[in-house]
Amino acid sequence: MLYVDIPLTVRYAETDRMGIVHHSNYPVWFEVGRTEFIRQNGISYSEVEGQGILLPLLELKCKFISSSTYEDKIIVRTSIKSYTKIRLNFYYEVFKESDMNNPITTGETVHVWTNACLKPINLQKYNEELYNIIVKNSAGETR
Numbered sequence: 001m002l003y004v005d006i007p008l009t010v011r012y013a014e015t016d017r018m019g020i021v022h023h024s025n026y027p028v029w030f031e032v033g034r035t036e037f038i039r040q041n042g043i044s045y046s047e048v049e050g051q052g053i054l055l056p057l058l059e060l061k062c063k064f065i066s067s068s069t070y071e072d073k074i075i076v077r078t079s080i081k082s083y084t085k086i087r088l089n090f091y092y093e094v095f096k097e098s099d100m101n102n103p104i105t106t107g108e109t110v111h112v113w114t115n116a117c118l119k120p121i122n123l124q125k126y127n128e129e130l131y132n133i134i135v136k137n138s139a140g141e142t143r
Helices: 025-040 045-050 128-136
Strands: 003-009 057-064 073-083 087-096 105-112
Touching: 003 025, 025 045, 025 057, 025 073, 025 087, 025 105, 073 128
Parallel strands: none
Antiparallel strands: 003 073, 057 105, 073 087, 087 105
C-alpha cells in the first residue's frame, strides 16, 4: 500500500477563536496517519514497540495552504517519502473530502529507528521483516 487515507471530522475543540483548525492539530493528525499506515501494512505500532523498536521524531515540517473548519470532513493521506536502514521520512497531505485534488496542508516527518534505550539501530539487521514492509510500501527514495 503506497499510501493510506484516514478520514477524520474536525472537532470543535480543534478550532481556534477564528473558527479554523488550530495549527497544533496537524502534527496529531500526522501521527494518526503514520500509525494507521504502519497498521494497514501489516503490523501495529504497539507490536513494533513490543519488539523493543522505537521511532522517535527528528523533524516536523508543515505547510498550510488553506484552512479547515468545524465539522469539515477531511482525509489525511500518508505515504513514505524516503527511507534508509536507520531513518524513515513520511509525507502527509490533508484534503477536504469534497476536494481531493487540492491539499489544504502538506507535511513531512523524519524519524530514526532506535532500540528501547534510544540508540540508533540498523532496522534491516534488527528486524528484517519490518524493514521489508517499509521497502514494499515505499514509493520514495532510498539513500
